[in-house]
Amino acid sequence: MTRTNVSPTEDQPQASGRIPVVSCRDLRKTYKLGEQRLEVLKGISFDIMAGEFVAIMGPSGSGKSTLLNLIGALDTPTSGRLMLAGTDIGKLDSDALAHLRNRLIGFVFQQFNLLRRTSALENVKLPLIYSHDHVHDPDAVALERLAEVGLEDRQHHTSAQLSGGQQQRVAIARALVTNPQLILADEPTGALDTKTSVDIMALFSKLHGAGMTIIMVTHEPDIAAYAERLLRFRDGLLVEDVKQVPKAMPWT
Numbered sequence: 001m002t003r004t005n006v007s008p009t010e011d012q013p014q015a016s017g018r019i020p021v022v023s024c025r026d027l028r029k030t031y032k033l034g035e036q037r038l039e040v041l042k043g044i045s046f047d048i049m050a051g052e053f054v055a056i057m058g059p060s061g062s063g064k065s066t067l068l069n070l071i072g073a074l075d076t077p078t079s080g081r082l083m084l085a086g087t088d089i090g091k092l093d094s095d096a097l098a099h100l101r102n103r104l105i106g107f108v109f110q111q112f113n114l115l116r117r118t119s120a121l122e123n124v125k126l127p128l129i130y131s132h133d134h135v136h137d138p139d140a141v142a143l144e145r146l147a148e149v150g151l152e153d154r155q156h157h158t159s160a161q162l163s164g165g166q167q168q169r170v171a172i173a174r175a176l177v178t179n180p181q182l183i184l185a186d187e188p189t190g191a192l193d194t195k196t197s198v199d200i201m202a203l204f205s206k207l208h209g210a211g212m213t214i215i216m217v218t219h220e221p222d223i224a225a226y227a228e229r230l231l232r233f234r235d236g237l238l239v240e241d242v243k244q245v246p247k248a249m250p251w252t
Helices: 064-071 092-106 120-129 138-148 166-177 194-209
Strands: 003-005 022-033 037-050 053-057 079-086 103-111 182-186 215-216 229-234 237-244
Touching: 003 037, 003 053, 037 064, 037 237, 053 064, 053 194, 064 079, 064 182, 064 215, 079 194, 103 166, 120 138, 138 166, 166 182, 166 194, 182 194, 194 215
Parallel strands: 053 215, 053 229, 103 182, 182 215
Antiparallel strands: 003 237, 022 037, 022 079, 229 237
């Protein structure tokens, strides 16, 4: 697998005229634990441009989950700047953050986070209920997304009636239903077997090929290998940022 170091000065929006989907500058996050202060992120800087597929790796406590929460607009930085599609999230209140999340980001989780007694169609449709944008026919939009992940024939099945891989496909369809600019995937294959994991990565690779921006946290090197760029964290610092040739699917 070929890798190339990414310079911190590469692909700057000022030089290219493009606005990154994610832009971090000296990003820091500190938590107060009683009288102590725990600095989880220690001044990190990078850009992620539209259409990139980026894997984030690092040991427990490295700061990768905190970073994902910040990029997902679930939290705000202690200092530094985090821009999402040109918007500084540090300047937004909770309502504005919620609106940004719904408009910009689709989430995929390790444990799927589906309503178990609810149909696949209703699970996929759920983000549209909270959307500020009026959708004329939510059922049709949700069914279209299920078709994209190959589950239109399972639309009436509840989550409890679906396999783990099928549940993750429903979760991906749900993440896509609001037409987000960015997919955040937190250990999306962590609860799946090897074959099903490859199937899910094939779906992510297809989405990436269609132009979707994907940021994926994983602890599995063979899963990170499907991305075109790897960010590696340790002790709250970005210690490696490399471009790589994505792993080919077994049948290609």
